[in-house]
Amino acid sequence: MKLVLHNYWRSSASQRVRTALNLKQLAYEYVAVNIVTDENLGDGYRAKNPQAQVPTLEVVEDDGTSVLLTQSVPILEYLDERWPDPAILPASPLLRARARALAEIVNSGIQPHQNLPTLRTLKKHGLDEMAWPVPYIANGLAAYAKLAAATAGRFSVGDAPTVADLCLIPQLAAARRFGVDYSQHEVLVRIEKNCLAMAEFANATPEAQPDAPKGK
């Protein structure tokens, strides 16, 4: 079995999947898709991913058959079902619901308002694309912090990383990029520190990727 991840260094959805692959010690081939130069909009990539989004995870089985998986959160769920150890979802239905809800605060509540196509559309309409995502990020992280306060140990839900943390870490980097201060949310600062102390998270950050600009 071979895994090929079509992704982009600074894509937060890509980072979620890279982190999960690292946590599960699954080696993968890194294929860079430059979404800034619209490489994703070509027919070649669209054939892999009709939404023309990154990431796409290609799973090539030993018999040569392969499948293309899209949408980062469903990819995380797939990885956890097929390679359950270590788990990235808690054991109980309630805590699984908590972890997934935190992930969705980022995935559907914040990220769609700050991703590249949205920023381009805002700019086209003469709006300040650096200001638009700010309330979504600030309110989303405040809700995240409030809910996580009830479940967090060293990570967002308990003492092991879950899908929630996989979504949170790239979102906190985006918060910094858009100038949203989250230092008042002590629980987020603590979780970020604990995550980034792990090689599995650190090696998945944008700066550590082969297609990241050199020498920054």
Place this chain on the structure above:
Amino acid sequence: MKLVLHNYWRSSASQRVRTALNLKQLAYEYVAVNIVTDENLGDGYRAKNPQAQVPTLEVVEDDGTSVLLTQSVPILEYLDERWPDPAILPASPLLRARARALAEIVNSGIQPHQNLPTLRTLKKHGLDEMAWPVPYIANGLAAYAKLAAATAGRFSVGDAPTVADLCLIPQLAAARRFGVDYSQHEVLVRIEKNCLAMAEFANATPEAQPDAPKGK
């Protein structure tokens, strides 16, 4: 055990959960939260849901303890884990990934760009809030149709309703509201017809809810 669904008749995320509850034959108490008059923004509702969004599912156990669940897709996953019959996810990891990816095309790919807070923000900035969501809906449904063509039977993935269909049906109603014609996507038209022929889907539509305007 008692279920209380805090929701709004026209909320597409609420409709997903209502449909799941119907499919699983789980009775629930309907509590209307009027998001048009900002009832969700008050402290009372915010205490239940820090994001001030609908739906919130309250699960009251027989011993009197209760939990509040937020975010529609995680609620669907919770319902399927706790009350697995009938399943709203397929059995195999691959088909589960397919169903979840279709659901996410709607949940994170389209819906955030057409929900009430976004429409209000667009209006505040002098943008045409009826035009803004159109490309997201058109492109999202085209991608959905393309992926579903490979998995659909009577429903989006095979011959039983899944989380994909629960997200698709309210999204197709929203497409009509925003003037997006999807009749060229035969697979969507067929799935919609098969879903709405089921009482579980029909009884979850906005028009069938107790807080819907009368006499339309």
